[in-house]
Amino acid sequence: MTALNEIKKSLLVSIWFMFLTFPIMVIKVNTVEQTISWRWNRLAAVGIGSFCLSFVWRYMLKRKETGAKKTALGNGGELSAVQRLLQNPRFFKPALLATAVFALIYPFYFSMYQVNIMTTALIYVILGLGLNIVVGLAGLLDLGYVAFYAVGAYSYALLHIHFGLGFWACLPIGAGLAMMFGIVLGFPVLRLRGDYLAIVTLGFGEIIRLILENWNAFSYGPSGIANIPRPGLFGMHLTIHQSLIYIYFIMVAIVVFTIFVVRRLQDSRIGRAWIALREDEVACQATGIDKTKTKLSAFALGATWAGMGGVVFAAKTTFINPASFTIWESVMILCIVVLGGMGSILGVILGALILMLLPEYMRAFSEYRMLLFAAALVVMMVFRPNGIISAVRRNYEFKGTNEKETA
């Protein structure tokens, strides 16, 4: 009888839709011949389509509700199938090995084009993981993240032009400069909360972009900087193909390094403080945690990774201009974090790969890309608000009297 009810409701939705879309979908006025054609078959398509969609939507919502009830009864161990699989070492180890082997042989089996887009995707993986520290762990909504990415990219380009510095010197310098920017911006901004913080960081991102666009003497304006060298390998001369593969491996190494660092940070005194800060700011302070220092460290660390990503980006494309650092990049990276699963390393990696690679392989739908993207986001937020893989922190588990271990 609930099914009948659902059908009734879906029917209502479809009738409503048919009514709403009637003028644009059915009536076609030919202004030249002054005739009107009625495309009734379209009405049927809209009706059936919206009925089915609405029905599926309702069904999924129902399922989600019953699912939520079930986990609420269980004692907080809301583990999805994926997470359970990952915690099983018999599955996890081979999977890790397979991923590693795949990553190593990838550039030799795929075309240059494929390697190139994979490198881009990996840059977004570290951007996502960096922003994940700020948004996912510390709970600070930063919409100007791309500014630090720009700082990294421009520090490499400008240091190369003015001082002839190479990629390897610029990687730490770019990261360091981005970190400094993070700290300088963080000081005034981090006393704001939630939406206010988001707006101010958004403004900051735009300011950096506008400066880069307009201060010609410093940043070469909108025309950008070309001929940025690719990374060198002990002075050897590399063909373009070789250096693309080289950059790919550099990115793989940086991703591994990032995962290592973020995992350790998450599970430390400072990582716990970030999470506690996200949970309850007032209680956090009253418990003796320095709010300013803790927020600032998250902000600065996130910026560091953006800076690193920026340097690699500049080296990979050999050309940068302010158009690469618009607000949409920030939004994209935020989507990676939110869609993947805030606070979850694996989730963010998957999010980055999906969001960066899928569009490349769906060029056929390129006109609908943004539409599909938006639809995917809405569906995700309704059905999996915690992201593809919701975060299970390695929470401390007390075993017996003599040790902690991890879950």
Next chain:
Amino acid sequence: MDPVLDIKQLTMDFGGLRALDHIDLDVKAGEIAALIGPNGAGKTTFFNCITGIYKPTQGDMFISPGGKNRIRINGLKPNQVTERGMARTFQNIRLFQNMTVLENVMMGRHCRMRAGIPGAVFRNKATREEEKRVVQESYEILEKIGLEQFVNEFAKNLPYGAQRRLEIARAMATEPFILLLDEPAAGMNNQETSELDQLVLKIREEEHISILLIEHDMKFVMSLSDRIFVMDYGKKIAQGTPQEIKSNPAVIRAYLGEDVDA
């Protein structure tokens, strides 16, 4: 010996509303003091002022850990107040809901730990040992408070009474010399209240921590406290031993028929 907590002429204005009006209050070492008064009297505001959450309009606040080294705490941030040994709980429970019970207590140890970002990344010996020690210490605190059976449970899944006790455990983990409890018995049943009674006494006896508590449960307050301060409309209207307070006409008037001698 100085009082461990000494508040002079504390005044707090919210726009036109004077929530605290020249309040004097002191807590002596090893004492259990209570702050009572009708709803809206300004008790929680008093706590928020002395713990640095609000910035008082006027007045001086001093603490003396162990009865010496008197420090003025005006202008300190909440975490600095906690670091100096004054810890608190909240009237509306503020736990880290999505962290485990053990982790909640570990957060209390935070200000007694040293490891920074390099320590977290490199996990050197000092950091590993500190982590180990903190887990152990936190578990011991849970044992003292009687929450060890919930150690790996998420805070949000705890029964109400246990959540209140966990707030106390978290505050205890900061190694305070004085503990401020804001309505610790609110919402507890009789059994839980009497357990809390025992716990507060135990904290005073075994840990030598002074206690200042806000409470509405008169039976609880009268049996437990050495001294009571009474507030109404932001003013202190009386102070004294439970006996003196019971027979104080101003207090009876403030409570207007409320059951003071229960």
